[in-house]
Amino acid sequence: MNSTFFSILYPMLHSQQKIIAHTLLVGFSLFANYAWAEGVAWESLNAQQQQTLSAVKEHWNELPPHRQEKLSKGAEKWANMPPEQRERAQENISRFKNLSPEDKALVKEHIQKFRQLPPEQRAALRERWKNMSPEQKETFKNRIRNMSPEQRKELREKIKARKIEQPQ
Structure with a gap:
């Protein structure tokens, strides 16, 4: 995760946007496949995607293409989640946020191993x-x-x- 980008963006977010940002940035982009080279134009996102990603709108064009791709797909996935699944995801993000750095690293390692x-x-x-x-x-x-x-x-x-x- 680009810590400079996140440290600038994070204080500007409201709590619900922080949860969504965490969900998208941690849940969907930590283990991105960096094969995409083109990126996604903000204008090509549908209204729901733009609303979900509104916290990053000002910096969208600064994001690497692979991050734009993952975030746009993540926002689409988020919009299509049933409310109870979305709530569970928010709870998981909150739990992850409260983990120690060692436990966060362990979770990331296990997710990466699972995906492999x-x-x-x-x-x-x-x-x-x-x-x-x-x-x-x-x-x-x-x-x-x-x-x-x-x-x-x-x-x-x-x-x-x-x-x-x-x-x-």
């Missing part, structure tokens, strides 16, 4: 999560949240060992 998995492994993990009961999901989340750094490290080592044991 083959599509069939990602689908299997999504299916496994989908098939868990709400109680199982909550138990899992609480277990992770309440772990000490040492316990997290131990869990990571167990997962790595499991990966080595399982043939790919």
Whole structure:
């Protein structure tokens, strides 16, 4: 994330815009694919995209083309989200914002590793999560949240060992 751009923009945003900006900047652009070279003209964005991205309108043309592309797609995705999904995304952004720098780095690393998995492994993990009961999901989340750094490290080592044991 371009910290200079964000440090200039952030104080000018209202709380709802901050949440949207975090969602878009953190959720959709952290792991951008830098292959796009053209960029997106502000005028080519639809009204909903422009409204969602209004906080960055003044600096839109200064953004790298790949960031414009990711933000425009993210704004479109945001506009099409059901309200409850949007609310969950806002809660996730708030939780992420309150993490320690070490935990933020760990979350980013896990997201990046997940995105690098083959599509069939990602689908299997999504299916496994989908098939868990709400109680199982909550138990899992609480277990992770309440772990000490040492316990997290131990869990990571167990997962790595499991990966080595399982043939790919």
